[in-house]
Amino acid sequence: MRVLMVSWEFPPVVVGGLGRHVHALSRELAAAGHDVVVLSRAPAGTDADTHPSSDGTVDGVRVLRVAEDPPHLEFGTDMVAWTLAMGHGLLRHALTSLLPGWRPDVVHAHDWLVAHPAIALADVLGVPLVATLHATEAGRHSGWLPGPLNRQVHSTEWWLAQRADEVITCSSAMRAEVSALHDLDAGAIHVVHNGIDLRRWRSRATAPAPAGTGPRLVYFGRLEYEKGVQDLIAALPRIRRRHPGTRLLVAGTGTQQEMLGTRVAEHRVRRSVEFLGHLPDAELTALLRAADAVVLPSRYEPFGIVALEAAAVGATLVASTAGGLGEVVRDGETGLGFEPGDVPGIADAVDRALSDPRAARRRARAARARLRTDFAWPTIAARTAEIYAAARPGPPQNLPRPKIPTGNLFDRTP
Incomplete structure (x- = not known):
């Protein structure tokens, strides 16, 4: 099949896990014989002089990178205007540089930021539109849509x-969430897990020697409220009472780093927490491999690809049951779980992991073995291709604006 993927990120433009997902999925589809084109953007804040539009091939995939237009728009302060401008640029480039000589059999949109160009292309071409919803705005805010921007995104x-014409989510938890929030039949939504490329995690670099002799806990990922790092910090004094000398190493960046620094001071664990910032892949792999436990305390997690990455290096996993994490990390089988936001529960789960290293290693081996079956990219690509083949194009639709309910939307979820 001829597949046109539309995504607001594609390596080296990577904001989160979505960009790596699109890269791996497109690569595997191309390896399976499909003709895949990815329509994406140049880095934010650039222009046609510094980063002109380009047309090249990456891992067998044709990648069109579209330059930003001249208007001075910034994602952080002009999100809706910036997104509309990006969509206009993607659409214009597709119509003038791609479609005159190439026509897709299906358009695959990845998340809301590319809704406008993807819907327009599917409508104009009369081909099926497949959408993967990687997360929801309400989910990112614990069920709330507190401001105009949140309601616009929703x-x-x-x-x-x-x-x-077909909707994909990355977990059963996300399927239920999307069904409830966006008025869809859950039975019509496909669940296709994210995957992992084990080759990316083969580095044999060694982590720096730890300061002290106590256990080493690691969190890695974005530093945002929904990731729950503040709960892990709150649990650290309890953990240290049971396991003296325990240190927490935090790898990643985000908008909540200042808040987390305040929490560290409040819980009097300044000497036991180190913020490492963004780490290159080799250094991150070494850090995870040297950890006594990798703790993922998310309050909201559509899937939890970080759990796969930790499992790939054989790390001991301790994770919340939020969303897809509960499907990725099976409590007692491939890791240990706790309820989102449960500070005593975090301390208890970490205590169990540190107190029985033999059981921890057994769970780590089971987690890594599962990567070669349930989360292998060739399997995921084959399942996605089946969805493409079965999709049938619907007519262009003039839909009304949805009513935005007040209060917590998750309280309305059956």
Whole structure:
């Protein structure tokens, strides 16, 4: 099949896990014989002089990188205007540089930021529109849509979900969430897990020698409220009472780093927590391999690809049961779990992991073995291709604006 993927990120432009997902999925589809084109953007804050539009091949995939247009728009301060401008640039480039000589059999949109160009292309071409919803705005805010921007994003998600001929989510938890939030039949939503490329985690670099002799806990990922790092910091005094000398190493960046620094001071663990910032892959792999436990305390997690990455290096996993994490990390089988936001539960789960290293290693081996079956990219690509083949194009739709409910949307979820 000829597949046109539309994504707001594609390596080296990577904001989160979505970019790596699109890269791996497109690569595996191309390896299976499909003709894949990815339509994406140049880095934010650039222009056609510094980063002109380009047309090249990456791992067998044709990649169109579209330059930003001249208007001075910034994602952080002008999100909706910036997103609309990006979508206009992607659409214009597709119509002028791609479609005159190449026509897709299916358009695959990845998340709400590309709703406008993806819907327009599917409508103009009369081909099926497949949409993967990687997360939801309400989910990122614990069920709330507190401001106008949140409601704008939510309504765009709703539009994409309603217009798509097939909808994909990365976990059963996300399927239930998308169904409830966007008025879809859960039975019509496909669950296709994210995957992992084990080759990326083969580095044999060694981590620096730890300061002290106590256990070493590691968190890695974005530093955002929904990731729950503040709960792990709150649990650290309890953990240290049971396991003296325990240190927490935090790898990653995000908007909540200042808040987390305040929490460290409040819980009097300044000497036991180190913020490492963003680490290159080799250094991160070494850090994970040397950890006594990798702790993922998310309050909201559509899937939890970081759990796969930790499992790939054989790390001991301790994770919340939030969303897809509970499907990735099976309590007592491939790791240990706790309820999201449960500070005593975090301390208890970490205590269990540190107190029985033999059982921890057994669970780590089971987690890594599962990567070669349930989370292998060739399997995921084959399942996605089946969805493409079965998709049938619907007519262009003029949909009304969705009503935005007040209060916590998750309280309405059956």
